[in-house]
Amino acid sequence: xxxxxxxxxxxxxxxxxxxxxxxxxxxxxxxxVDLLVTAGHPVSIGDIxxxxxxxxRSSAYRHLTDLHAAGLVxxxxxxxxxxxxxxxxxxxxxxxxxLCVNCGKVIDVTxxxxxxxxVTSVISQLADTAGFQPHSxxxxxxxxxxxxx
Amino acid sequence: xxxxxxxxxxxxxxxxxxxxxxxxxxxxxxxxVDLLVTAGHPVSIGDIxxxxxxxxRSSAYRHLTDLHAAGLVxxxxxxxxxxxxxxxxxxxxxxxxxLCVNCGKVIDVTxxxxxxxxVTSVISQLADTAGFQPHSxxxxxxxxxxxxx
DNA sequence: ACATAGTCTAAGACTCAGTCTCAATACAAG
DNA sequence: CTTGTATTGAGACTGAGTCTTAGACTATGT
Numbered sequence: 001x002x003x004x005x006x007x008x009x010x011x012x013x014x015x016x017x018x019x020x021x022x023x024x025x026x027x028x029x030x031x032x033v034d035l036l037v038t039a040g041h042p043v044s045i046g047d048i049x050x051x052x053x054x055x056x057r058s059s060a061y062r063h064l065t066d067l068h069a070a071g072l073v074x075x076x077x078x079x080x081x082x083x084x085x086x087x088x089x090x091x092x093x094x095x096x097x098x099l100c101v102n103c104g105k106v107i108d109v110t111x112x113x114x115x116x117x118x119v120t121s122v123i124s125q126l127a128d129t130a131g132f133q134p135h136s137x138x139x140x141x142x143x144x145x146x147x148x149x
Numbered sequence: 150x151x152x153x154x155x156x157x158x159x160x161x162x163x164x165x166x167x168x169x170x171x172x173x174x175x176x177x178x179x180x181x182v183d184l185l186v187t188a189g190h191p192v193s194i195g196d197i198x199x200x201x202x203x204x205x206r207s208s209a210y211r212h213l214t215d216l217h218a219a220g221l222v223x224x225x226x227x228x229x230x231x232x233x234x235x236x237x238x239x240x241x242x243x244x245x246x247x248l249c250v251n252c253g254k255v256i257d258v259t260x261x262x263x264x265x266x267x268v269t270s271v272i273s274q275l276a277d278t279a280g281f282q283p284h285s286x287x288x289x290x291x292x293x294x295x296x297x298x
Numbered sequence: 299a300c301a302t303a304g305t306c307t308a309a310g311a312c313t314c315a316g317t318c319t320c321a322a323t324a325c326a327a328g
Numbered sequence: 329c330t331t332g333t334a335t336t337g338a339g340a341c342t343g344a345g346t347c348t349t350a351g352a353c354t355a356t357g358t
Binding site: 171172173175177178205207208211 | 304
């Protein structure tokens with residue numbers, strides 16, 4: 001969890017990015033971003049509705065869409081589940097996901113830099129052979145979390 | 150694309166797996182499996198409706214659900230797109246996906262075995278630190294396909 | 299061949315995640 | 329304060345995916 005100073009920097013970055021596309025950093029949007037920061041893992045619309053009961057569903061969708069348009073939020077498709085959302089990689093460490101196929105839990109994990117480099121080089125190989133221009137990647141591991149195992 | 154012999158073996162494997170859970174390998178199910186085999190990449194319900202116009206949507210869903218329950222089909226969540234389906238890994242080579250963020254195209258790619266081993270070892274590291282029991286994994290690369298670049 | 303018990307299917311009603319519209323409100327800048 | 333623009337809540341709407349049901353099919357026993 002980021003400390004106060006980091007969180008402040010992050011909020012001003014978010015504000016700046018929104019301003020660039022003529023959008024304001026309002027309380028509703030800030031509530032969503034705060035929730036994503038404190039959650040520390042991808043959240044579904046259901047999670048948001050639970051934690052921000054006064055925020056209408058459609059507003060939550062709109063905020064997420066706007067933040068997504070500003071490149072501040074990304075979508076994570078869990079296995080058979082609903083769409084979840086997390087902060088974009090610019091705002092957090094690059095990480096991957098462990099998805100529990102039993103309880104649906106999503107765990108964020110960060111690779112040691114050596115391992116991450118291995119993955120990146122594997123991806124360049126992949127992309128080259130297909131004439132594909134990679135922007136980002138995701139490595140999801142499906143299995144059972146410690147509680148469900 | 151698998152040759153005739155491989156396809157036959159695969160169909161009898163599918164039949165056997167269905168039999169184990171008291172289900173038959175009927176024409177509707179076979180049509181879905183054939184389509185997945187010949188497609189060679191994940192297909193959406195829309196694709197299925199287009200190629201099998203006489204098969205009702207709800208039947209397609211049911212077949213896919215049944216095949217999924219038998220462990221013969223897996224779901225692939227494309228980026229912001231609809232759910233797609235492909236044959237389970239037992240029936241095909243283990244592979245990964247290049248997802249075009251512009252046109253939504255999904256390209257299957259197979260890693261050279263050395264690279265695949267690297268990925269696997271990275272995953273064991275990840276899983277160990279979280280007490281996670283990995284079953285399978287997916288490596289998706291997001292970017293632009295050669296046509297959209 | 300016939301019966302029967304169980305599986306499979308088409309048709310369509312239904313649910314609910316996600317989108318869209320619009321009138322009312324808040325904000326920024328002069 | 330006023331005006332133009334962005335934002336919001338409320339709720340209608342869309343469509344992917346699910347569920348139900350009555351009838352068709354298939355395997356097996358007699």
